[in-house]
Amino acid sequence: MSEPSASPANAAAAMTDGVTAITLERPTGMGWMVGVAVAALVVVLFTAALGYLFMTGVGIWGINIPVAWGFALVNYVWWIGIAMAGTFISAALLLLRQGWRSGVSRFAETMTVIALVIAGLFPIMHLGRPWFAYWLFPYPNAMGLWPQWRSALVWDFVAIACYVVVSLMFWYLAMLPDLASLRDRARRRGAQVFYGLLALGWRGEARHWQRHESASRLLAGFAVPLVFMVHSMVALDFSEGLAPGWHTTLFPPFFVAGALFSGFAVVLAMAIPLRRIYGLQDHITDLHVDRLARLLLAASLVMAYSYALELFGGLYTGDHHELAMLENRMTGIYAPAYWTTLVLNALLPQLLWSRRLRAREGVLLTVSVGVIVGMWLERFMLVITSLYRGFMPSDYGTFYPTMWDWAHLLGSLGLCALLFLLFLRLLPLLPMFEIRRQMHEEDPS
């Protein structure tokens, strides 16, 4: 809020006015229009590329035998990792009663939902016969067949499905009171109807608040274990396999850490430009940015430890397939991916030890974008370098992405950008009701 206010009640109202005005009053900027135009164009191309994929088959990608999994899996794991941090920041900090979360929770949750939707596309695109994807779902059918429960892919399917449902509900439920604020402040009829429908008849009664509160906590209680479960399941997709470099018990915690790591990086990389553009420095404060940077640093340390442990595990087995895999990873044709991963994920974030550097937005942006790229490379390294050299020399192969591999990666980024831009324009950017509560708790007069 820019204007000084006479009383806390006025301050809260002014804050609500300010945040709703971003959605309702603020003129649609040129930057936003251009962004949406570009993103929409990419989405159109993505749709065309998807159509071509479904018509022709996964052979348009660079995958082969032995490298039967390629970008689709890399992108899937990467996106689902990005989807983790929103829930973690929102739900875990809600349960821990960390009030400061409210500044970043809404757009972090939105990022979770968007990334999850996109992540969910890739396993379907990845299938040889995507029109039968529903066979992974346990439904009564004429064939009398269930999914094959020993396969981690089934566990993963169930985990992701749960996570989509819970995180969507959590996101929407948390938005209800704010949607009602938008409805009440909207002047145009169209906006009133739009937000009125979305607000589901929220009237702000004490009963509503009480139920909202308990439902939020309940969903948060579901969501937090799900965060850990989902990424553990994703890890099991790999560690259930016997390929050297996949077959390790390290994977579930390693993947959870990696997911939170990339998620924190995305939240940080979005918070910095967002607060600039929308003038939200009062809500996304330097304190938020500093805490996110610390979380990023902590996750980076866990990642560095995991990389070391992965190396140690391979050496400790003394198995020559494992040793050959490590050697190939470090010196083979995909070695640049390995070393860049180490630099971006383990080395670069060490800059954040310095309080001075943590206060510099340029440094934070560089580190977090580096981490986002580094995590993609890490997924690439894990998927490809474990497959391209198998147990016998006759199994050796290579993987080179085709234009379509890149098209689907870029397309997914475009889809994310488009959905996020629409969110910025159409939905409440900050959880206003939480900020109001916090203002009240700080100064209850």
Next chain:
Amino acid sequence: MTLATTQNHHRMEVDTPLRTLTLADYRRQREAPRREPPLPSLYPAVPRQGQAWGMSIDLGACIGCGACTVACQAENNIPVVGREEVKRGREMHWIRIDRYFVGPSENPRFLFQPVPCMHCENAPCEVVCPVAATVHDSEGLNLQVYNRCVGTRFCSNNCPYKVRRFNFLEYAGGKDESIQAQRNPQVTVRQRGVMEKCTYCLQRINAARIQARTTGRELRDGDVITACQGACPTRAIVFGDLNLVDSAVARAVSSPRSYALLRELGTRPRTTYLSRVSNPRDDGAGEDR
């Protein structure tokens, strides 16, 4: 012009997939057979009731001619994918010939090893399939159910022998009538997006079983000849019922030369190999068998 090849130059890793014995080694082994005990497994042993199909390939006899690959291709309607797809590593052969070089690089000896599906008793491909499209039958065959396969390709990633082949594109479709007429009507033509692999010529097993039943007798050794076996000019490939005492394959498996590929993984393959025995001259100038 680069050749589209399926076998490239690589260092042979420590455990050679292709085992050779010198004559002296072989004699020692024959005197005191060193049986490798079975590896522990969390899964119960597969009961070997009825027929237990198995294959043994004699590496001493294999001359690497590739007749088995071609015969298999003709028998099982395996699509020819063309040069570009082969260069991408998408050949569809259900049995491939691995080639190894031994000795000085200017004049190496060539060793060949045909590799079909191993029909592992503890098949790593089966546990990872989310839709149970690859399953075991009561006779120890590792089956691929084409119309159940959704194409996750996890089975191929988990196959240490990499004998599974995937229809990355519509390889079988859109061919002219001459190719359609040439197909074996007893074998399913596979759609795109489906995994496939060696079946031990399941259609021939069934044909032999029906033949035996109609003539009112038991299946005998030699009733089932797989396509690769029938085409092999040196009779390197032996196929049959491991439960049948004194069947050719049971005799081969009990040989001191018999070994399982990548045994250390505990997959318990039904396809096994007979090591190549050679009798090198003392001056190392070559092989005198």
